[in-house]
Structures are given as structure tokens and as C-alpha cells.
Amino acid sequence: MFHHARRPHGPRPATARRRRAATGLTALAALALAGCSLAGGGGDDGGADPSAAGGGVVRVVTHDSFSLSEDLITAFEADSGYTLEFSAPGDGGALVNQLILTKDSPLGDVAFGVDNSFASRAIDAEVFEPYAPADLPDSAEQYLADDAGSLTPIDVGDVCLNVDHTWFTEHGIAEPATLEDLLAPEYEGLTVVPNPATSSPGLAFLLATVGAFGEDGWVDYWADLSANGLKVVQGWSDAYSVDFSGSTGAGAYPIVLSYSTSPAFEVAEGADSAPTGALLDTCFRQVEYAGVLAGAENPEGARAFIDFLLTEAVQADIPGQMYVYPVDERVELPESWTTFAPLAPEPFEVAPEDIAANRDAWIQTWTDTVIG
Structure with missing residues (x-):
């Protein structure tokens, strides 16, 4: 869902979805701009403590409209010690189908982009393992997909x-x-x-x-x-x-x-x-979720990535990058959205x-x- 460098739902194409190595000064500058650690605080299911996990690769499976600012990705990698690898099998519907077909040998560690129209299909297929982020915004609780915490709401549109x-x-x-x-x-x-x-x-x-x-x-x-x-x-x-x-x-x-x-x-x-x-x-109204894939090779990294998606810096980045609303209602929206969005x-x-x-x-x- 995009155009030139941006598209209305997922404004940036997937051409830059390569493995990114964390780099020093650029990442530190991005962290200073973000004003906080982007690694996240972890939840009540073992947490996402990168110092304990020792870094490693986190494989993120998403739809072809996923996009975040490169400086935030770089900052997360530098702050957490994880390296992110992205794959996008298609639209949100194709994403769910692929997650179900490959659940016995998952495509990655964490998935983003399952929405409320397909969420129950993935939950019933036991694609995800529960994870409850400690910093889930109060405004996101209304969008929880099930009582088990299989999926974490990230944005709405x-x-x-x-x-x-x-x-x-x-x-x-x-x-x-x-x-x-x-x-x-x-x-x-x-x-x-x-x-x-x-x-x-x-x-x-x-x-x-x-x-x-x-x-x-x-x-x-x-x-x-x-x-x-x-x-x-x-x-x-x-x-x-x-x-x-x-x-x-x-x-x-x-x-x-x-x-x-x-x-x-x-x-x-x-x-x-x-x-x-x-x-x-x-x-x-569509709600998009992230979840830890059952059988993930790096579940700690998956939890860290979900925590990262809920940080103020990422939630504020979502409107300009994916042209949907952040799930955190405390985030200030672009002025133009009042008139045009x-x-x-x-x-x-x-x-x-x-x-x-x-x-x-x-x-x-x-x-x-x-x-x-």
C-alpha cells in the first residue's frame, strides 16, 4: 500500500528491507532525537531484556506496506544489540495465509500487520504465543484481540x-x-x-x-x-x-x-x-497487530521489537510513514490530519x-x- 517514497497505508516500499547493521554515531544521534531508549521495557512474559538476550538477529515478517524511519530502526539496533531482518510475503491477507501455512517452521520471530479481520484465523491456528507488553497504552486495551494476549495492537485506520x-x-x-x-x-x-x-x-x-x-x-x-x-x-x-x-x-x-x-x-x-x-x-475500522511467532528462534528479540513499536518515538512516526493512526492516543498527530485524514x-x-x-x-x- 504505497506511492513514490510513500503510500497511504504503508508509505514506503520494501526496497530497503535488507539486513541493517547498527552503526555508532548515527544511531546515537537518533537516540538523542527520540529522547528515550527504544529497546522497550519488556512485558510480563519474560520481558525483552536485550542485555540478557545478547543480541542476535530478529526476523520480522510483515505486509508489503510496513514502513518506519530508518533512523529509528538504526537506533533500535544500536540500543538493543539486535539486528533486524524484514520479509514481506504480500498484503495483510497474504501475510496471515503464509503465517498459517508455515506455522510449524515459522518464517520469522515476530509478525506485524495481522489485522482485526484476519486476527481470529491466526489465533485459532495457534500462530502466536502470548506476550503482554508492560507499556501497552490504555487507549490500546479496547483493541486487544483476545484475553490471552496473543496479539498487541499497534495502529488503527x-x-x-x-x-x-x-x-x-x-x-x-x-x-x-x-x-x-x-x-x-x-x-x-x-x-x-x-x-x-x-x-x-x-x-x-x-x-x-x-x-x-x-x-x-x-x-x-x-x-x-x-x-x-x-x-x-x-x-x-x-x-x-x-x-x-x-x-x-x-x-x-x-x-x-x-x-x-x-x-x-x-x-x-x-x-x-x-x-x-x-x-x-x-x-x-481496521486494527493492526504485532505478535511473537510460536516456535520463534529469538522470542526475546521478538518481544523487544514489539516493545519498540509501542515507544513514543515509533508511535509518532507511524502516521507519516504508514498513514494510519497510532494506537497510543497521547501521541500528537500531524496538523494536516485534522483536515485531510x-x-x-x-x-x-x-x-x-x-x-x-x-x-x-x-x-x-x-x-x-x-x-x-
């Missing part, structure tokens, strides 16, 4: 439809505002979304329609949307960065599934308006237990209805 203001102005067509609007003839062939079977934002949007129309209406909605020229692609990056007309891809579709924060990225420096906008009446006042909701019980059946029904 609203998955919403976005529109290209310029396209609609040039074509003299009023912009849609609601899910129902997309079914009107004037919006035929204008919408692109990622597949919920392979994309976590895609699944979040499917859940938004379940929340909006209920068990009796969501299937009919998708049948009608499909009949109105809907385009479906594998992942968020294809939809936003290739097919959407309002971003760098300059595609043919002026309506795309993305995030409420995406328009803030598209604002030109010094501009007082955004060329795109999020439809806040179409949203589903608001959270939806009333996102659609589906109870976690209903997602767990019905997700696979809903995805199959969606596939039968839309893909055939």
Missing part, C-alpha cells in the same frame, strides 16, 4: 472508499457519498477494489457491507455492484497505485478502496486542499465473534457472487 475530485469535476458528475450511491448508472465502471480473499483492506470493505446491509442484504449489494462494472484486483497496491486515477498510477478508475488517511498523502506541499477525498460513510465518526461494525464464525463463509459467498 479506517478503510474507506476514496474518490478523485479532479476526475469528477472534469466529467461534470456529482461524487458518490454512500455505498448505495455506487449502484447508480452514472457510476458504472468507475470503482476498483481489492479481493477480500487476498487483501486485508478488501476484507475490511466486505465487512463494511455486512455491517451496512446485514446478512439479508450484503450479498445482493455485491451482486448489484458487480453488475455495475466493478473491477476487482488482488491487492491494495494494484487498486490504488495502478488503477486509481487520483494517485501516481493515473489509472482509469476514480473510485477506489483505500483509507480515510489517504487524501492527506496526496496534498501537494503548501496546498490547502486535497485532490482526493475519503467517503466517511463507507468505512470499516479524519477517522470516520461512525464506521460500520461487525462483532469480532461474528467475523470469526463467518469470515470464511462470507469470503466464499463473495467469491461465488462477484468472481463466479
Whole structure:
């Protein structure tokens, strides 16, 4: 989920995800800027004490939209003695699938990017071992995935439809505002979304329609949307960065599934308006988690990395890097977010237990209805 150096959900591409060796003066300067130790204090499950662990490699498995500032990564490595190695098997949905398929021989030590639409699948498959960070912010407790502490909430964001203001102005067509609007003839062939079977934002949007129309209406909605020229692609990056007309891809579709924060990225420096906008009446709230992988070779390092993600410096970095909200509500947000990146006042909701019980059946029904 990104563009040039940044993308709305995970603004920086994965090209720099190589093994980084800690270096002295740069790391120390970054630590001074951060104003605190980035190694974290550890939790109540053995803690993440790097001095006891003796360093080593920490393998981080994430989605292809993960991004943090390089100086923070370097500072963590210098402060903790760990060296981070990153791998990204794909979108959030692909990440969960890979974690489950490889749980007997895990791809890494810690995973970031499992979201609330897929969390129960990973938990039920026993992909993670419990870990309770000592410094979990009070504002994060509402997002805990289970009572066992299998996953730690790191960030939140609203998955919403976005529109290209310029396209609609040039074509003299009023912009849609609601899910129902997309079914009107004037919006035929204008919408692109990622597949919920392979994309976590895609699944979040499917859940938004379940929340909006209920068990009796969501299937009919998708049948009608499909009949109105809907385009479906594998992942968020294809939809936003290739097919959407309002971003760098300059595609043919002026309506795309993305995030409420995406328009803030598209604002030109010094501009007082955004060329795109999020439809806040179409949203589903997404929570992203990190967890220690069961069978990890370096569980101490995995815990240290989770503690690192909860530090003030990293939480403050998340909005500018991944264009989602930090889970710590005490963190000051960029000024532009008030205008260009608001959270939806009333996102659609589906109870976690209903997602767990019905997700696979809903995805199959969606596939039968839309893909055939």
C-alpha cells in the first residue's frame, strides 16, 4: 500500500528491507532525537531484556506496506544489540495465509500487520504465543484481540472508499457519498477494489457491507455492484497505485478502496486542499497487530521489537510513514490530519465473534457472487 517514497497505508516500499547493521554515531544521534531508549521495557512474559538476550538477529515478517524511519530502526539496533531482518510475503491477507501455512517452521520471530479481520484465523491456528507488553497504552486495551494476549495492537485506520475530485469535476458528475450511491448508472465502471480473499483492506470493505446491509442484504449489494462494472484486483497496491486515477498510477478508475488517511498523502506541499477525498460513510475500522511467532528462534528479540513499536518515538512516526493512526492516543498527530485524514465518526461494525464464525463463509459467498 504505497506511492513514490510513500503510500497511504504503508508509505514506503520494501526496497530497503535488507539486513541493517547498527552503526555508532548515527544511531546515537537518533537516540538523542527520540529522547528515550527504544529497546522497550519488556512485558510480563519474560520481558525483552536485550542485555540478557545478547543480541542476535530478529526476523520480522510483515505486509508489503510496513514502513518506519530508518533512523529509528538504526537506533533500535544500536540500543538493543539486535539486528533486524524484514520479509514481506504480500498484503495483510497474504501475510496471515503464509503465517498459517508455515506455522510449524515459522518464517520469522515476530509478525506485524495481522489485522482485526484476519486476527481470529491466526489465533485459532495457534500462530502466536502470548506476550503482554508492560507499556501497552490504555487507549490500546479496547483493541486487544483476545484475553490471552496473543496479539498487541499497534495502529488503527479506517478503510474507506476514496474518490478523485479532479476526475469528477472534469466529467461534470456529482461524487458518490454512500455505498448505495455506487449502484447508480452514472457510476458504472468507475470503482476498483481489492479481493477480500487476498487483501486485508478488501476484507475490511466486505465487512463494511455486512455491517451496512446485514446478512439479508450484503450479498445482493455485491451482486448489484458487480453488475455495475466493478473491477476487482488482488491487492491494495494494484487498486490504488495502478488503477486509481487520483494517485501516481493515473489509472482509469476514480473510485477506489483505500483509507480515510489517504487524501492527506496526496496534498501537494503548501496546498490547502486535497485532490482526493475519503467517503466517511463507507468505512470499516481496521486494527493492526504485532505478535511473537510460536516456535520463534529469538522470542526475546521478538518481544523487544514489539516493545519498540509501542515507544513514543515509533508511535509518532507511524502516521507519516504508514498513514494510519497510532494506537497510543497521547501521541500528537500531524496538523494536516485534522483536515485531510479524519477517522470516520461512525464506521460500520461487525462483532469480532461474528467475523470469526463467518469470515470464511462470507469470503466464499463473495467469491461465488462477484468472481463466479
